[in-house]
Amino acid sequence: METPSRTYIWVLRAAFLVSVLSFWEFSSGRLASEFFISSPSAIAVQFSRWVMSGTIFYHGAITLIEALGGFLLGGMIGMIFGVWLGRAELVAEVLDPFIMMFYSLPKVALAPLFVLWFGIGIDMKIYLAATIVFFLVFLNTYTGVRAVSREQVAILRLMGATEKHLLFKVVLPSAITWVFTGLRLSVPYALIGAIVGELIASNRGLGYLLANSAGQFDTTGVFAALIGIMIMAFFLNAAVKLLEAKAMPWRDLNSKREMSI
Amino acid sequence: MQAQSAAPDDDPRAPLISFSGIGKQFTVKGELLQAVENIDLDVYQGEILTLVGPSGCGKSTLLNICAGLYPATAGDVSYAGKPVEPYNPAVGYMTQSDHLLPWRDVAGNIAIPLEIKGLSKPEIKAQVEELMETVGLSGFGGSYPNQLSGGMRKRCALARLLAYDPETLLMDEPFAALDAMLRMRMQIEIRELCRRLNKTVMFVTHDLDEAVAIGDRCVVFTGRPGTIERVVDVPLAPDRNILHLRKDPDYRTITADLWDVLAPSITEDR
Ligand SMILES: Nc1ncnc2c1ncn2[C@@H]1O[C@H](COP(=O)(O)OP(=O)(O)OP(=O)(O)O)[C@@H](O)[C@H]1O
Ligand SMILES: [Mg+2]
Numbered sequence: 001m002e003t004p005s006r007t008y009i010w011v012l013r014a015a016f017l018v019s020v021l022s023f024w025e026f027s028s029g030r031l032a033s034e035f036f037i038s039s040p041s042a043i044a045v046q047f048s049r050w051v052m053s054g055t056i057f058y059h060g061a062i063t064l065i066e067a068l069g070g071f072l073l074g075g076m077i078g079m080i081f082g083v084w085l086g087r088a089e090l091v092a093e094v095l096d097p098f099i100m101m102f103y104s105l106p107k108v109a110l111a112p113l114f115v116l117w118f119g120i121g122i123d124m125k126i127y128l129a130a131t132i133v134f135f136l137v138f139l140n141t142y143t144g145v146r147a148v149s150r151e152q153v154a155i156l157r158l159m160g161a162t163e164k165h166l167l168f169k170v171v172l173p174s175a176i177t178w179v180f181t182g183l184r185l186s187v188p189y190a191l192i193g194a195i196v197g198e199l200i201a202s203n204r205g206l207g208y209l210l211a212n213s214a215g216q217f218d219t220t221g222v223f224a225a226l227i228g229i230m231i232m233a234f235f236l237n238a239a240v241k242l243l244e245a246k247a248m249p250w251r252d253l254n255s256k257r258e259m260s261i
Numbered sequence: 262m263q264a265q266s267a268a269p270d271d272d273p274r275a276p277l278i279s280f281s282g283i284g285k286q287f288t289v290k291g292e293l294l295q296a297v298e299n300i301d302l303d304v305y306q307g308e309i310l311t312l313v314g315p316s317g318c319g320k321s322t323l324l325n326i327c328a329g330l331y332p333a334t335a336g337d338v339s340y341a342g343k344p345v346e347p348y349n350p351a352v353g354y355m356t357q358s359d360h361l362l363p364w365r366d367v368a369g370n371i372a373i374p375l376e377i378k379g380l381s382k383p384e385i386k387a388q389v390e391e392l393m394e395t396v397g398l399s400g401f402g403g404s405y406p407n408q409l410s411g412g413m414r415k416r417c418a419l420a421r422l423l424a425y426d427p428e429t430l431l432m433d434e435p436f437a438a439l440d441a442m443l444r445m446r447m448q449i450e451i452r453e454l455c456r457r458l459n460k461t462v463m464f465v466t467h468d469l470d471e472a473v474a475i476g477d478r479c480v481v482f483t484g485r486p487g488t489i490e491r492v493v494d495v496p497l498a499p500d501r502n503i504l505h506l507r508k509d510p511d512y513r514t515i516t517a518d519l520w521d522v523l524a525p526s527i528t529e530d531r
Contacts, residue, residue: 151360154330157348159374159425169373173364250364250405 038220047224055209056228062205064232066122066194070129071236074190075183078134082141083175087167092142103139107132108196120201129193136189137182144178145171177251180244187236195229206232275342276303277429277461278327282336284486285322295486296322300336302480302489309455309462311472313523314482314490320465321357322487324431327463328354340429353427355435357465359418361406367393367417368402374425392420395450397443412438419447423454429461436471448475449503456499469519473512474503481522491522 021040028039050056085092111128118124148171156170198207206229213221244251283300286293297319304310312320326333327340329349338345340352361370368389375385393399396416406414415438422430432451436444452475455462466472472479476495483490496511506512 149360151356151358152362154348155354155356155360156373156377158328158350158352158354159377160350161377165377169376170362173362176364248364250366250407 035217036219038223042220043223043227046220047227050224050228056224059204059206059209060228060232062122063191063194063198063207063229066125066197066205067129067190067232067236069122069126070131070193071133071183071186071190073126074130074133075137075186077130078137078182079141079179081134082138082179083145083167083172085138086142086145086175087171099138103135107135108192111196111200114197115201122204125194125197125202125205128197129190132189132193133186136186137179140178140182140185141175144175147178148174176248180240180247184237184240184244187240188233191229191233191236274305277306277341278302278304278463279339280323280327280336281338283323283326283333283338284335285319285326285331286334297487298335299488302492304461304463306461307455307459308477309452309464309475311476311479312463312465312482313467313469313472313479313519314487315484315523316467317487318482318484319487320482321433324354324433324463324465328352328431351427352429352431353422353425354431355418355422355433357433359406359414361414361417361421363406366403366405367398367409370406370417371420371424374421378425388424389420392424395423396420396447412440412443415439416443426458429463430455431463433465434467435464437467444471445503451475452501452503469516469523473497473516473519474501474506479519481519493519493522 024037025040028034028037028042034042047056085095108128110131114124114128118127152170152174153166156166161169194205195207195210198205199211202208206225209228210222210225213219213225280300280302283302284298285296287296288294300319300323302323312323314320325331326338327345327349329345329347332347340349362373365373371389371392372385375388380388389402390399393402396419398413398416398420401409401413406417409417415435419435422432422435436447439447448471451462451464454460464472464475473495477499479493479495481490481493482488493515495515497506497509497515501509
């Protein structure tokens with residue numbers, strides 16, 4: 001089967017982007033009011049102004065700290081609980097309905113409560129992001145630990161493996177694919193947590209920049225802030241992908257090797 | 262039914278592994294399925310016991326019970342005089358499917374039992390190197406299981422089994438995916454190893470020639486539910502030369518006999 005070359009695909013992508021942007025630029029002020037849709041050129045100008053003044057970096061750094069902090073905190077606790085509950089069947093059985101109940105709650109609904117508890121500083125956003133991330137990572141880790149092949153465990157037990165051997169040689173490595181699925185899913189959610197927190201109560205961060213621009217009816221500023229958020233999400237995703245490839249070399253090979261059945 | 266024949270040389274020693282009245286039922290979708298029934302079998306220290314029989318007659322089931330993976334639903338199994346409990350640590354089990362760890366490369370997979378034993382890194386490395394040489398996997402230490410052929414995976418599992426040096430080896434069609442040359446080399450290797458270290462082996466195979474070539478005794482099963490049809494003594498010398506067996510008249514008669522024992526089950530299956 002012929003696959004189109006990478007360069008060709010990139011050319012097509014660039015063409016697509018350019019045509020969308022040109023159409024937007026053209027429509028602005030002609031098909032729709034510039035007040036509502038702004039225009040790519042204006043957004044670019046605004047964005048570069050923020051880059052020059054460092055505004056975007058200042059607010060971006062705040063949001064990054066919140067999202068990353070929440071991601072690490074929630075991810076860590078999620079993994080620990082996931083492994084623990086995955087191994088302790090009785091506790092898992094007892095807690096199951098409560099966890100599912102809490103899981104189905106949209107976590108951003110906790111934001112007002114968190115404001116009451118933790119104030120409107122950076123820590124409140126970290127906790128909010130962490131809560132969201134926790135559940136994703138926890139559930140994935142838990143599933144991963146549960147999905148460990150019983151045959152592989154039995155084989156190692158016959159070799160005289162202790163619980164510790166099993167944990168480090170089978171359970172964790174086999175759960176790691178699931179853990180990473182949880183982590184990758186969590187990246188956008190960590191950002192959601194941070195930004196929702198900022199939208200609700202804050203005077204710093206990309207979410208604040210967004211809300212502030214909207215408050216001044218500055219559509220251009222809103223779009224520029226959105227672009228900042230998009231760029232950050234892109235880099236966070238890429239970082240997790242990179243980490244994933246490092247942590248699971250056999251996975252990497254899996255996708256690159258020739259398929260055989 | 263007393264299926265077992267006398268051990269080689271009418272050995273008066275107590276058997277190492279003893280199955281008495283073993284039956285195993287599985288529940289499949291609420292229905293009971295009798296996998297094996299009335300198995301009486303003694304396995305003696307230092308012998309290679311081969312198991313042959315039609316597919317689905319319960320050979321793997323018997324090995325699983327012996328390894329303590331699950332209990333029998335009837336009868337008793339004892340190992341060295343004691344009832345078998347979950348995860349019999351005295352046996353090494355090379356299962357029918359290889360169950361290699363996909364996140365470890367070949368060398369890493371072979372190293373697992375050595376790591377469990379607590380050997381040092383250089384010791385592990387040296388032993389793994391030697392084992393890969395034995396099973397003909399030299400140079401593939403860095404490959405992951407999903408990059409290997411079926412036969413190579415089997416050889417990796419075999420090297421892993423040899424790495425941990427258990428008292429008794431349970432082998433479920435270990436050489437099924439090997440080419441003829443390598444298979445013969447491994448047969449010689451296993452016989453040599455068992456004689457040198459006085460290992461006990463239960464060896465499942467579908468190849469009657471192999472069953473005779475490497476076995477001291479051969480257990481023939483019939484199917485549905487699996488029972489022991491006959492236990493055949495293999496009257497070949499313990500230090501037989503597997504390479505030259507083909508011309509051995511005893512070998513030819515005994516394989517012919519085995520075919521006759523199994524032949525009825527061929528016509529039955531029709
Ligand atoms: N875990 C299980 N659950 C349900 N039924 C099983 C299970 N294991 C085996 N059986 C059934 O028990 C019977 C014997 O299976 P077993 O795997 O022991 O056969 P076998 O002699 O090893 O066959 P083969 O030569 O094809 O490997 C089969 O009918 C099979 O369907
Ligand atoms: Mg089998």
